[in-house]
Amino acid sequence: xxxxxxxxxxxxxxxIFMFLFPLIQAQTLxxxxxxxxxxxxxxxxxxxxxxxxxxxxxxxxxxxxxxMITIEDSEAVLRAIRLTPSNMPIDFIIHTPGGLALAATQxxxxxxxxxxxxxxxVPHYAMSGGxxxxxxxxxxxxxxxxxxxxxxxxxxxxxxxxxxKIEQLKEPKDIDDQTLVKIDMSKKALKQMHDTVKHILMxxxxxxxKADFIATELSQGKWTHDYPLTVNYLKELxxxxxxxxxxxxxxxxxxxxQPSGIPSVQYIPQPYSKEFKR
Numbered sequence: 001x002x003x004x005x006x007x008x009x010x011x012x013x014x015x016i017f018m019f020l021f022p023l024i025q026a027q028t029l030x031x032x033x034x035x036x037x038x039x040x041x042x043x044x045x046x047x048x049x050x051x052x053x054x055x056x057x058x059x060x061x062x063x064x065x066x067x068m069i070t071i072e073d074s075e076a077v078l079r080a081i082r083l084t085p086s087n088m089p090i091d092f093i094i095h096t097p098g099g100l101a102l103a104a105t106q107x108x109x110x111x112x113x114x115x116x117x118x119x120x121x122v123p124h125y126a127m128s129g130g131x132x133x134x135x136x137x138x139x140x141x142x143x144x145x146x147x148x149x150x151x152x153x154x155x156x157x158x159x160x161x162x163x164x165k166i167e168q169l170k171e172p173k174d175i176d177d178q179t180l181v182k183i184d185m186s187k188k189a190l191k192q193m194h195d196t197v198k199h200i201l202m203x204x205x206x207x208x209x210k211a212d213f214i215a216t217e218l219s220q221g222k223w224t225h226d227y228p229l230t231v232n233y234l235k236e237l238x239x240x241x242x243x244x245x246x247x248x249x250x251x252x253x254x255x256x257x258q259p260s261g262i263p264s265v266q267y268i269p270q271p272y273s274k275e276f277k278r
Contacts, residue, residue: 047080049081070099089116140239144243152222
């Protein structure tokens with residue numbers, strides 16, 4: 001009977017441990033992230049705000065969820081900006097595939113209005129709405145191989161710029177009513193995004209002519225929506241790009257692990273000297 005009681009107690013201890021371990025692990029990660037954020041703030045005397053989206057490890061019926069910019073994100077960012085003194089710089093660390101245009105526009109406008117210096121830091125990529133946010137910075141800090149992306153509006157899964165071109169391919173009498181509505185919406189979306197980008201860039205000191213050129217280049221469907229805009233190209237556009245990436249940012253990204261399982265990438269996690277020989 002004693003052995004049965006021991007096994008019963010061991011079972012419940014194991015159950016409690018398995019229940020608490022993920023919570024402890026998550027809290028430990030959160031503390032580690034906060035330590036790095038505080039170290040960046042102390043180094044630059046700035047407010048650090050992060051917007052980092054990784055693929056969720058949870059799934060439903062086999063489908064993984066990709067996190068995107070949402071209204072909840074914009075509400076949290078706006079609160080953080082409101083809590084920041086107007087004379088305190090902001091370091092905004094972003095890693096995102098994009099998301100809701102409304103939410104990204106709210107964040108971009110709030111950053112553009114901030115009186116002190118705003119740095120948007122892109123360790124890997126900030127596509128679509130993430131790029132719109134980056135355009136609100138006084139300086140965009142990117143890893144040399146990091147990328148931004150076009151901000152052309154999408155209607156569902158369809159690019160607005162491509163929908164508008166239907167008018168050039170068909171006579172009006174051959175276009176159904178539903179498509180005509182989509183064309184009208186696409187024209188409005190393209191103009192709205194162009195004007196939004198232009199307005200943000202002019203707030204950051206660009207001339208009207210230069211802001212109009214950059215807005216047209218990025219928002220009117222010149223490329224596919226996932227086309228990578230490189231550091232060199234962005235510099236040629238006239239954006240203030242730096243590749244002086246703080247090492248603390250890479251350490252912070254390591255604390256946002258991808259879904260666990262068999263790793264796709266593996267290497268010895270230490271730097272090698274230039275003199276290294278096998």
